[in-house]
Amino acid sequence: MTENSRLERMLSGLLGYGVWLASLVIGAGLVIVLASTNAKGMRIANAGIGLLILLPISRLLLMLIVFLRDRDYHLALAATLVLSIILAGVVVGIRMAGALGG
Amino acid sequence: MMDARFTLWLFAVSVATSALGGMLGMASGIFIVPVLTIFGHVEIHRAIGASLISVIACSCGGAAPFLKSRLTNVRLAVVLEVATTLGAFTGVLLAGIVPVPYLFFLFAIILFVSAQQMFAKRRQLQAGAPDQGCPWATALNLHSSYPDRELARDVDYHVQQLPLGMALMYGAGLVSALLGIGSGVLKIPAMDTGMRLPIKVSSATSNFMIGVTAAASAAAYFMRGSIVPSVAAPVALGSFAGAVFGAHALIRVSSDKLRLFFVVVLVLLGIQMLLSSFGIHVS
Numbered sequence: 380m381t382e383n384s385r386l387e388r389m390l391s392g393l394l395g396y397g398v399w400l401a402s403l404v405i406g407a408g409l410v411i412v413l414a415s416t417n418a419k420g421m422r423i424a425n426a427g428i429g430l431l432i433l434l435p436i437s438r439l440l441l442m443l444i445v446f447l448r449d450r451d452y453h454l455a456l457a458a459t460l461v462l463s464i465i466l467a468g469v470v471v472g473i474r475m476a477g478a479l480g481g
Numbered sequence: 482m483m484d485a486r487f488t489l490w491l492f493a494v495s496v497a498t499s500a501l502g503g504m505l506g507m508a509s510g511i512f513i514v515p516v517l518t519i520f521g522h523v524e525i526h527r528a529i530g531a532s533l534i535s536v537i538a539c540s541c542g543g544a545a546p547f548l549k550s551r552l553t554n555v556r557l558a559v560v561l562e563v564a565t566t567l568g569a570f571t572g573v574l575l576a577g578i579v580p581v582p583y584l585f586f587l588f589a590i591i592l593f594v595s596a597q598q599m600f601a602k603r604r605q606l607q608a609g610a611p612d613q614g615c616p617w618a619t620a621l622n623l624h625s626s627y628p629d630r631e632l633a634r635d636v637d638y639h640v641q642q643l644p645l646g647m648a649l650m651y652g653a654g655l656v657s658a659l660l661g662i663g664s665g666v667l668k669i670p671a672m673d674t675g676m677r678l679p680i681k682v683s684s685a686t687s688n689f690m691i692g693v694t695a696a697a698s699a700a701a702y703f704m705r706g707s708i709v710p711s712v713a714a715p716v717a718l719g720s721f722a723g724a725v726f727g728a729h730a731l732i733r734v735s736s737d738k739l740r741l742f743f744v745v746v747l748v749l750l751g752i753q754m755l756l757s758s759f760g761i762h763v764s
Binding site: 384386387388390391392394395397398401402405406408409412413421424425427428429431432434435436438439442451453454457458460461464465467468469471472473475476 | 485488534537538540541542544545548549551553555556559560562563566567569570573574577620621622692693695696697698699700701702703704705706708710711713714715717718721722
């Protein structure tokens with residue numbers, strides 16, 4: 380129980396601070412775009428979007444580490460499967476980008 | 482170059498839908514794509530990509546209070562995510578093949594189902610007795626308890642029909658990747674009715690899961706280069722701002738009038754999406 384609520388505290392910290400960080404990056408990028416119509420701003424906003432997508436993926440990694448440490452192998456397997464499926468999607472995405480010619 | 486007025490419009494629309502959705506305890510994702518395509522004339526795949534990013538922002542932004550109050554069942558979430566991400570992966574493979582009119586049509590159906598659900602209101606089913614818990618869920622140690630404020634004590638609950646839940650979650654993940662929504666509309670009945678979770682646990686766990694489900698398809702679309710930052714950035718930022726605002730809003734609206742208003746909005750958007758699927762554009 381205490382172990383479980385420790386995981387929940389870690390997850391809430393990661394997601395809570397992470398979403399603020401990603402939003403600040405996206406916001407900074409947009410302000411630059413609107414203020415100066417600078418292409419660099421859009422790249423910063425895009426990096427913020429990338430950070431946001433990484434956030435749920437990093438919480439899966441955190442869960443995987445905690446489950447492994449607790450020797451909870453069934454749940455560690457579930458987390459590994461989810462991460463593998465996401466990775467497979469990323470590979471398909473890269474291949475599709477190649478097929479579209481960039 | 483990017484149009485400043487259009488950026489601000491995207492931002493404002495996202496703040497409004499997210500804040501209003503939050504007051505009713507529903508994800509705003511379902512409004513983003515119809516509003517962007519119907520009123521903003523945004524191409525539907527761009528709107529879907531932007532909506533997925535806003536779903537991630539709302540899921541992560543809303544997760545902390547649920548986790549702190551021990552309403553989220555994180556163990557059950559990660560098991561169900563195997564099915565939702567597999568569904569999302571299938572959706573990514575189908576996304577390029579499904580013709581655009583079909584996407585509008587499917588979206589219209591989801592809007593009508595949402596309207597029906599909102600009209601009918603969620604109700605708590607009789608919780609199952611401990612011996613009715615699903616053996617799979619027992620083996621994985623997924624049963625848990627949550628603090629009930631009214632009873633002022635922890636209430637135990639047992640997860641039921643895990644295989645049925647997994648099958649429905651696969652469908653929810655597929656729809657999420659195809660339409661760019663959180664699919665709460667499909668997840669919540671699966672968890673309330675199928676797995677017999679307490680409503681608060683079901684809402685909190687669904688909110689926690691939609692971030693990973695959306696990230697699975699968003700990561701693939703991002704790598705493919707089909708998430709357009711000029712649309713996605715203002716939408717994501719606006720949705721997050723709206724969610725923060727909605728969570729801190731002093732007015733907790735639960736009136737039946739507002740609910741009815743949303744039912745009407747969902748039906749109207751559904752009709753317009755249905756017309757769009759047949760190539761008829763009113764606005």
